[in-house]
Amino acid sequence: MERTEKLLSMALRTREIIVWQIVQERALDLISCASWVAPTRKNNKATSNIRENLCTKILMAEPQCIQLGFVEPLEEGESFLTFPHKVGGLPVWLVPKNFPSPEQLRCGRCDVVMPLLLQIYAPLSGANVNAFHRTIYIFSCMNGYCVRHHPRKSYKVLRAQLPKVNPYYQPNSDSESDDAWIPLLHARSCPVCGLCGQFQCAGCHTMRYCSKEHQREDWAFHKSECTEFKELGECV
Ligand SMILES: [Zn+2]
Ligand SMILES: [Zn+2]
Numbered sequence: 573m574e575r576t577e578k579l580l581s582m583a584l585r586t587r588e589i590i591v592w593q594i595v596q597e598r599a600l601d602l603i604s605c606a607s608w609v610a611p612t613r614k615n616n617k618a619t620s621n622i623r624e625n626l627c628t629k630i631l632m633a634e635p636q637c638i639q640l641g642f643v644e645p646l647e648e649g650e651s652f653l654t655f656p657h658k659v660g661g662l663p664v665w666l667v668p669k670n671f672p673s674p675e676q677l678r679c680g681r682c683d684v685v686m687p688l689l690l691q692i693y694a695p696l697s698g699a700n701v702n703a704f705h706r707t708i709y710i711f712s713c714m715n716g717y718c719v720r721h722h723p724r725k726s727y728k729v730l731r732a733q734l735p736k737v738n739p740y741y742q743p744n745s746d747s748e749s750d751d752a753w754i755p756l757l758h759a760r761s762c763p764v765c766g767l768c769g770q771f772q773c774a775g776c777h778t779m780r781y782c783s784k785e786h787q788r789e790d791w792a793f794h795k796s797e798c799t800e801f802k803e804l805g806e807c808v
């Protein structure tokens with residue numbers, strides 16, 4: 573309890589530590605706290621009061637009994653492109669453009685690009701008109717040493733949000749429903765890491781990669797479809 577209290581008070585100043593704490597506890601608790609640890613643009617008194625209240629609530633609720641969901645396999649008909657919450661795999665970006673580059677998601681200790689730990693669709697439809705759609709992404713280094721000894725450098729939490737009327741989702745959708753998340757346009761991201769695909773495949777001009785390294789890594793899969801894409805001349 574004492575340790576948790578200390579960590580939570582530190583969390584008022586830095587959100588990374590709470591992510592670390594929760595990772596140590598249970599993945600489930602990470603899911604429950606992820607929307608709380610979302611970065612806030614304004615660090616004014618009102619925001620800090622809200623955060624303090626949330627801290628108190630979490631303390632009162634100990635041991636970690638805020639349950640927003642649990643991990644289970646996809647059901648038939650669901651795919652990683654349509655299901656808004658996921659653990660592992662590639663990030664599915666809420667805003668299918670201007671998403672992060674690998675440089676923004678490097679571990680602060682070992683410099684390796686961090687993979688997605690989980691993403692959660694956590695809309696604030698009533699509280700904030702600009703967060704009608706809202707997704708939290710948590711990236712974590714795969715190196716156990718970084719995570720154990722340099723937690724502040726080896727996790728990154730990103731938030732993406734959109735108002736109800738936007739170019740990517742149906743404006744009449746209900747954000748409480750997962751269906752609201754189905755995008756009209758998919759991000760043109762690197763198929764290996766899911767980050768910004770700034771380089772095109774020179775063969776088909778369709779696939780996009782973040783780096784030469786990931787293009788090489790994907791070539792065994794892409795080789796057969798590259799000619800096909802080239803012939804079709806289609807955009808994915
Ligand atoms: Zn690392
Ligand atoms: Zn990549």
Ligand SMILES: [Zn+2]
Nearest residue numbers: 773775776798
């Ligand atoms: Zn190609």
